[in-house]
Amino acid sequence: MKIKSLSREQIRSVDQQAIENYGMSGLVLMENAGRGAAEVIQRNAATGRVVILCGKGNNGGDGYVIARHLDLMQRQVRVVSVVELDALSGDAAANAAIAQKAELDVQVATTAEVMESHLHDCEVIVDCLLGTGATGPLRGIYADAVKIANQTKATRIAIDVPTGMDVDSGEADPHTFQAELTITFVAPKIGFEFEGTQSRLGDIEVVPIGVPRKLLRQWASEA
Ligand SMILES: NC(=O)C1=CN([C@@H]2O[C@H](COP(=O)(O)OP(=O)(O)OC[C@H]3O[C@@H](n4cnc5c(N)ncnc54)[C@H](OP(=O)(O)O)[C@@H]3O)[C@@H](O)[C@H]2O)[C@@H](O)CC1
Numbered sequence: 001m002k003i004k005s006l007s008r009e010q011i012r013s014v015d016q017q018a019i020e021n022y023g024m025s026g027l028v029l030m031e032n033a034g035r036g037a038a039e040v041i042q043r044n045a046a047t048g049r050v051v052i053l054c055g056k057g058n059n060g061g062d063g064y065v066i067a068r069h070l071d072l073m074q075r076q077v078r079v080v081s082v083v084e085l086d087a088l089s090g091d092a093a094a095n096a097a098i099a100q101k102a103e104l105d106v107q108v109a110t111t112a113e114v115m116e117s118h119l120h121d122c123e124v125i126v127d128c129l130l131g132t133g134a135t136g137p138l139r140g141i142y143a144d145a146v147k148i149a150n151q152t153k154a155t156r157i158a159i160d161v162p163t164g165m166d167v168d169s170g171e172a173d174p175h176t177f178q179a180e181l182t183i184t185f186v187a188p189k190i191g192f193e194f195e196g197t198q199s200r201l202g203d204i205e206v207v208p209i210g211v212p213r214k215l216l217r218q219w220a221s222e223a
């Protein structure tokens, strides 16, 4: 079933309804999202060292799942969190803990200098800094991380939305992540349809996260 482009409120409502009305666990949704994204990454950027930039929220949580699945695919992968790991909560904290117990390469970079040292020689950068929970201009290390990532020669892949782009208006922060590929969950976002956004989004791939068709039917496109 093809789903229409959704607003921030609608997409957040899909997740919320799956959890509250259907009894799905947020961890399962995140697992589906991260696993699906890892498969798309593997298809589109099959070689080279991968750095996954992770923020504080559930978009960051997706990053730890992606790392675990890419590691299973025998990729060389490092997670770089822009916050100390004890600042994480909920499903993101759970997946960060799994990644650590699994002895994946998880680093913290809270300064531009340290971020630069992690990004200067990787071949693929995956942006899990901010998703649908982003508000206002990029703050602090988030802005630095995107700026440094955009200056590298690495292949850049955004998860759910390029960090810095508003999901509803498509408006871009001066430091918006410049993606060659955006892997977005459930449906494209309304902001992606605005003129000028294509150069920040690159190609768009939609990944389903296992929410039931009955829930999605209300947003089915006519086509
Ligand atoms: N179960 C689900 O719902 C599923 C969700 N999924 C995934 O979750 C994503 C949504 O996650 P989310 O709601 O946690 O928001 P997200 O964007 O990761 O982080 C927000 C945090 O970042 C911060 N912050 C905000 N703006 C900022 C700024 N300008 N500059 C700097 N920092 C800023 C702010 O923290 P603060 O600094 O205010 O403490 C805020 O708390 C969604 O896109 C999808 O990828 C999938 O796994 C499928 C299942």
Ligand SMILES: [K+]
Binding pocket: 059, 127, 128, 129, 130, 131, 158, 159, 160, 161, 162, 163
């Ligand atoms: K992102």
